[in-house]
Amino acid sequence: MQINVTQLLKEPIGSRHSYHIDENIGANDIKSIKGDVTLTRTKSGIMVKCEITALVAGICSRCLKPIDCEVSYSFEEESLPSITISEDLSLHGQFDNLTIDESQTLDLTEAIQQYALLTMPVKPLCHPDCxxxxxxxxxxxxxxxxxxxxxxxxxxxxxxxxxxxxxxx
Ligand SMILES: [Zn+2]
Ligand SMILES: [Zn+2]
Structure with missing residues (x-):
């Protein structure tokens, strides 16, 4: 889930690029991730909008059987380049969850995985009638x-x- 945004950063405010994600992860209990990502050029960076369905490994809270939980979520966050062109450096650091590095690559892995784990039900069930x-x-x-x-x-x-x-x- 790394997207090179060099081109988008050169485009005018409001420009939009869409991507489709379909990946097998196999890390941090997250098995796979599918969904759509829309990047919109903003004044100071890029607005990231994700609509994701993830498969997360869990355990049934009643019978303790390992299960796969499907979680759907969407989130929107602004990402700023780590080298800001703007003089207003105070803005920097507010969005450290999603940063664009020196090679102008936006790494969504961390944010998408964090949101997947946050969306996991507290007491997942293998079956509603378990x-x-x-x-x-x-x-x-x-x-x-x-x-x-x-x-x-x-x-x-x-x-x-x-x-x-x-x-x-
Ligand atoms: Zn008994
Ligand atoms: Zn169960």
Whole structure:
């Protein structure tokens, strides 16, 4: 996800270039990334707009099975050249997430990966109806029900209820 922007930086404000991304990553739990990137020349740099669908490796929060999570997200950030032509150096550093280096290459890898991990659900599920693991015997209840007395579930609830009482006082 490195784009040479030499040409775009020479173009007038408002010029626009679009790119299609389809890459296998295999790093930081991110398996693949697909989507569209639009770069628009702004006064001081380039506005980057990404619309991405990523496949991220995760673990089902109920049965702990490894799963692939598909996450879709879009973001927009301005990127400034690391060598600024403008005298206003105070602007520099605000957008250090997305910088254009000396060879005028814009590297989107970091930003796209960070947003993918941020968009990951906190509790991913292998299936919306995943039955999870029995808290008493560890049986994967998606395969077959365990023999534990259902009483164990009641105990869990009573614990929660007493916790609720404690937090109120
Ligand atoms: Zn599951
Ligand atoms: Zn059980």
């Amino acid at each position: 039955a999870g693991i029995c808290p008493s015997c560890g049986q994967d209840l998606n395969k077959y029900p365990c023999q534990c007395p259902s009483r164990s579930h009641d105990q869990r609830w009573s614990k929660l209820i007493s916790l609720g009482k404690e937090s109120k006082t």
